Amino acid sequence: MNFDLSSEHYEIQQEAKNLASKIEPLAAQADELSVVHPTLKEMLRESGLVDLMVTTKYGGRTEQLDPLSICLVREVLAGTSCQLDSLFAMQGIGSFAITKKGSINQCEKWLPNVRSLDSLAALALTEPDAGSDLKSIITEIHETNSGFLLSGAKSWISNAGAASFYLVFVRDGGRFTMVIVPAESKGLRVTPCPEIISPHVLGEVTFDDVNLPADCIIGERGAALDLVLATLGTFRVSVAGAAVGLADAALQEAIMHTSQRKQFGRPLAKLGAVEQMLADCWTEIEMIRLLTYRAAQYAAIDPLESVHHSSMAKLAATEAASKIVDRCSQVMGRFGLARGTKMERLYRQARPMRIYEGASEVLRVGITRKLIEERTKN
Ligand SMILES: Cc1cc2nc3c(=O)[nH]c(=O)nc-3n(C[C@H](O)[C@H](O)[C@H](O)COP(=O)(O)OP(=O)(O)OC[C@H]3O[C@@H](n4cnc5c(N)ncnc54)[C@H](O)[C@@H]3O)c2cc1C
Numbered sequence: 001m002n003f004d005l006s007s008e009h010y011e012i013q014q015e016a017k018n019l020a021s022k023i024e025p026l027a028a029q030a031d032e033l034s035v036v037h038p039t040l041k042e043m044l045r046e047s048g049l050v051d052l053m054v055t056t057k058y059g060g061r062t063e064q065l066d067p068l069s070i071c072l073v074r075e076v077l078a079g080t081s082c083q084l085d086s087l088f089a090m091q092g093i094g095s096f097a098i099t100k101k102g103s104i105n106q107c108e109k110w111l112p113n114v115r116s117l118d119s120l121a122a123l124a125l126t127e128p129d130a131g132s133d134l135k136s137i138i139t140e141i142h143e144t145n146s147g148f149l150l151s152g153a154k155s156w157i158s159n160a161g162a163a164s165f166y167l168v169f170v171r172d173g174g175r176f177t178m179v180i181v182p183a184e185s186k187g188l189r190v191t192p193c194p195e196i197i198s199p200h201v202l203g204e205v206t207f208d209d210v211n212l213p214a215d216c217i218i219g220e221r222g223a224a225l226d227l228v229l230a231t232l233g234t235f236r237v238s239v240a241g242a243a244v245g246l247a248d249a250a251l252q253e254a255i256m257h258t259s260q261r262k263q264f265g266r267p268l269a270k271l272g273a274v275e276q277m278l279a280d281c282w283t284e285i286e287m288i289r290l291l292t293y294r295a296a297q298y299a300a301i302d303p304l305e306s307v308h309h310s311s312m313a314k315l316a317a318t319e320a321a322s323k324i325v326d327r328c329s330q331v332m333g334r335f336g337l338a339r340g341t342k343m344e345r346l347y348r349q350a351r352p353m354r355i356y357e358g359a360s361e362v363l364r365v366g367i368t369r370k371l372i373e374e375r376t377k378n
Contacts, residue, residue, distance in 0.1 A: 003290070005072070012052070012069045016076035019047040020084075027081035031345055034192075034199045036120070036162045037083060044087055045117040049073055053092035055099060058111035065092065065099065067234055067303070068296035071241030075289075078242035079249035082198060082349045085242050087120075090159050093235045094121025097167050097178050097227040101219030106180060110165060119164035124154035124205055125228065132362045134228070139207065140171040141179060148217075150179065150187075150210040160203025161190040167218065168207070175222030185210045198348040226304075233303025236357050237310035240292040240317035243353050244285060247317075247324040250346045251281045254328035257335060274331045281324045288317040308370040311363040318353040319360060325350045 005013070022043055023030075030037035044050065052069050054060035062069070070092060078085040095114045098106050113119035130136040139152025154168065166181045166188075181188060187210035193202045219227055255278065258268035268274045295313035298306035325347050329336035336343050354360050 005293075009068060009072055012049075013072045013076060015047065015049060016073040019043065019049060020076050020080040023077075023081055023084050027084070028340070028342070028345065030081050030083040031349070032199055033083065034195060034201055036087065036201055040081070040084055041087060041117055044084065049088060050091050050115055050117055053088075053095065054111045054115045058099075058107060059115045060111075064300070065096070065234060067237055067299040068293060070235070070238045071292055071296045074238050074242040075245035075248070077245070078349075079245035079252075082246075082345075083201070085245075086158060086200060087117075089235070089238060089242070090123075091115075091117065091121055092238075093231060094123045094159065094163065094165075094167060096231045096234060097123075097218050097224075098180070100230050101223075101227060103215065105215065106218065110180070113164070120159050120162050122157055122159040122163035122166045122205075123231065124157045124160075124166045124168045126155050126157070127153060128155045128204075132359055134169070135176075135225075137169060137171055137176075139168065141177065141212070144211070146211070147214040148179070148212045150181065150207045150212055153204065153206045155204050156193050156202055157205050159201055160193075160205050162201055166205060169224055169228060172221055172224075176224040177221050178218040178224040178227050179212060179216045180218060181207070181210060181212065181216070185212070187211070196352065198345070198352055200352070229307065230303055232357065233307045233310060234299055236307070236314050237292060237295045237299050239353060239357050240288065240295065240310070240313035243314075243317035243321035243350070244289045244292055246346055246350055246353075247281070247285050247288070247321040250321075250325040250328040250343065250350075251278070251285060253341075253343050253346070254278065254281070254331050254336075257332045261335075268331060268333075277327045277331050281327055284320045284324060288313070288320050291316055308367055311358065311367050314358065315360050315363045315367070318350075322350045322354060 026040060030040045051061045056063055074085055074089060077088055091114050098110055114121050125134060127137050141148040141150050164183050168179050168181050170177055170179055187208040189206045190203045193204055258274055261268050292313045295309040298309045329343055329347055
């Protein structure tokens with residue numbers, strides 16, 4: 001058993017660090033925006049890191065997407081800017097179904113542009129009345145003479161308004177299908193969502209009888225649940241990677257502050273309770289990092305079979321990140337509460353991670369189902 005990263009993985013981590021150091025001066029400004037920051041997007045493009053989101057056939061780096069590489073990059077980017085992390089992650093999350101089951105035409109049309117960031121991608125699952133209970137969606141397609149008619153609405157969709165296309169999860173008779181909808185389609189409308197505590201490129205997407213061609217379907221009709229599961233199997237663990245990076249960035253802020261500021265004649269970091277809290281933060285970060293890297297390696301082998309590992313990593317890492325950021329803010333006293341600081345940003349950014357790509361409570365349901373299945377089989 002080897003707990004070290006390979007030299008290729010170290011190189012990818014280094015590339016991400018190079019990008020992050022260039023983005024750092026823009027990060028506070030970008031993370032206050034709910035639209036894409038153009039310079040940030042350009043710098044991400046120049047970094048070539050989005051190559052990790054498509055396969056070699058379409059200009060990417062690897063024959064299959066590598067969840068560990070994606071986790072390592074998200075760990076670094078999320079510690080710097082949540083908009084940067086989201087722009088990177090969405091290129092994979094919003095195109096993975098095409099990579100997995102798209103026709104040659106669909107792959108050739110979209111994937112090279114996803115890689116170059118000429119097309120931003122989006123995945124539209126959630127609806128006003130369907131969140132965790134994904135099977136209750138009502139957005140639907142009906143067959144026509146020339147293709148399909150799409151009607152319904154999707155809610156809180158990342159990249160809405162900025163995306164070039166949407167992968168839309170729809171009801172198709174009694175089953176579920178995934179369709180590609182170009183952003184310029186007649187009848188597609190994007191309206192704003194409520195602003196959230198940590199700004200994010202988000203929007204509501206409405207489909208008023210959108211005409212789609214017959215080749216809009218990704219994979220087989222009626223098989224979209226498997227595509228959603230495969231996407232989550234590959235990318236849910238990457239949210240854990242982002243949470244590890246965010247927690248580590250908070251710890252770094254706390255270390256810098258508590259090593260310099262003195263109270264009772266000593267640096268804060270040498271006062272018993274503060275010392276204990278810093279130790280707990282570091283220990284928990286190492287725990288979630290190991291769990292995340294291991295889950296990513298399982299996901300590389302079989303994302304569907306190992307989805308419970310990805311869920312455990314996401315659950316543990318996002319819950320821990322919230323606690324760690326809170327503790328780090330605590331040891332900084334009033335300076336941990338100041339508006340416009342990195343600590344404030346991290347504090348707000350930790351919160352949504354426990355909701356998207358599976359709320360913690362919903363993940364626990366799936367994990368326990370797997371536990372009972374495993375432990376009660378003969
Ligand atoms: C920043 C952000 C970006 C997002 N981007 C996208 C996107 O790109 N595409 C997309 O499709 N969606 C996106 N979403 C939506 C996200 O996927 C949903 O918010 C998520 O699935 C939870 O659904 P909900 O908010 O409707 O909560 P609900 O389903 O209403 O659940 C509310 C709470 O009830 C509890 N709960 C729900 N079900 C269960 C259960 N079975 N057992 C126990 N407890 C339960 C949980 O605590 C949960 O948090 C995004 C959300 C955020 C915050």
